[in-house]
Ligand code: PLP
C-alpha cells in the first residue's frame with residue numbers, strides 16, 4: 001500500500017466513533033471533526049504543493065499578521081450527495097474568484113483558481129464518507145480559509161500565507177430549515193463601513209457582527225437586518241446572507257458596495273428570470289419593505305430562508321411577509337429549483353455543478 005492509503009485506513013479507523021455517532025437527519029450547523037484537511041503554503045513569492053493533514057491544529061508564528069492585523073479571508077461552499085450516490089459541488093469557481101477578491105482587499109497572496117478547485121475536490125474526496133446521505137437533506141460544508149502566517153510587527157502585509165480547507169457535515173443554518181424566521185433592524189450596529197470591507201469575505205466583518213448577532217438572538221430573532229451604514233436609508237443584507245424581496249412578479253435585491261456578492265443570490269436571480277420573473281438589482285429603500293409580498297435571506301449556509309417578518313426596533317414597527325409561518329409561493333419555487341440542481345434531481349443547464357469522480 002502507498003503511504004497515503006495507509007494513512008487513510010489508519011485515520012478512518014481512528015475516527016470510526018465520530019462517524020457512527022452522526023445523526024444525519026438532525027444535523028445542525030455546527031463543527032464535526034472529519035478525517036482530513038488540505039493545506040498549501042505561500043513563501044518566497046510562490047505557492048507550494050497541496051498537503052494532506054489529519055490534525056485539526058496548526059502551528060502559527062506568534063507575530064503572524066492574521067493574529068494581529070486581521071489578514072484572514074474565508075469562503076463557504078457545499079458538496080451534495082445525489083439520489084444517484086454521486087457527489088456534486090456547487091459553483092466552486094465563483095468561490096475561488098471571490099477569495100481572490102478578498103485577498104486583493106486585504107493585500108494577501110492570491111491562490112490560483114485551479115489550485116483552489118483541486119484543493120476543494122481533494123478535501124471532499126478524502127472525506128467522502130462525511131458527505132451526508134441524499135435522504136437526510138444535509139450536505140458537506142466546505143470551508144476554505146487563507147491567512148497571513150508570516151511574522152510582522154509593523155502594520156504591513158505578511159510575506160507568508162497559509163491556505164487551508166476543512167469540511168464538516170451540516171444541516172440547516174437557521175433552526176427548522178425551510179421555514180420562515182424573523183429578523184430585526186437595529187440602527188446602532190453596522191457590520192462594515194460604507195467604503196470599507198463589506199464586499200469581501202474577511203474575518204473582521206464577522207467579528208464586527210457578533211455583538212449585534214447575539215443581541216438579535218437574545219431577543220428571539222434569527223439575525224440582524226443591516227441597513228446601509230452611511231444613511232441608514234437602504235437595505236444592505238441579513239446577517240450572513242443577502243436579501244431579496246418579491247412583488248409584482250419581480251425579484252428585487254439590493255445593490256450595495258458594502259454587502260458580500262452572494263453566489264446563491266446570483267444563482268437565484270438566474271433561476272427567477274427562468275421562472276418568468278423580472279429581476280432588479282438596485283438600491284432598496286427600507287420603506288419599500290412594506291410593499292413586498294415575500295422576502296427571503298439567501299446564502300450557502302442559509303440556502304433560501306424565507307423571512308416571516310422584519311421588526312424595526314428603532315421605529316417600533318414590523319414588516320410582515322408571512323402570517324401562517326409558511327414560505328410564500330415564489331420562495332417555495334426558487335428554493336426547490338435551486339436544491340434540485342444542487343442535489344442533481346434536475347439537469348444542470350448552467351455549468352454550476354462539478355461531479356466528484
Ligand atoms: N453575505 C454574507 C455577509 C455572507 O457571509 C454570506 C455567506 O457566504 C452571504 C452573504 C451569502 O453568500 P453566498 O451565497 O456566496 O454563500
Ligand code: COI
Nearest residue numbers: 076077240299300301302
Ligand atoms: C456561508 O453561507 O457560507 C457563510 O459563510 C455564512 C457563515 C458565516 C456561516
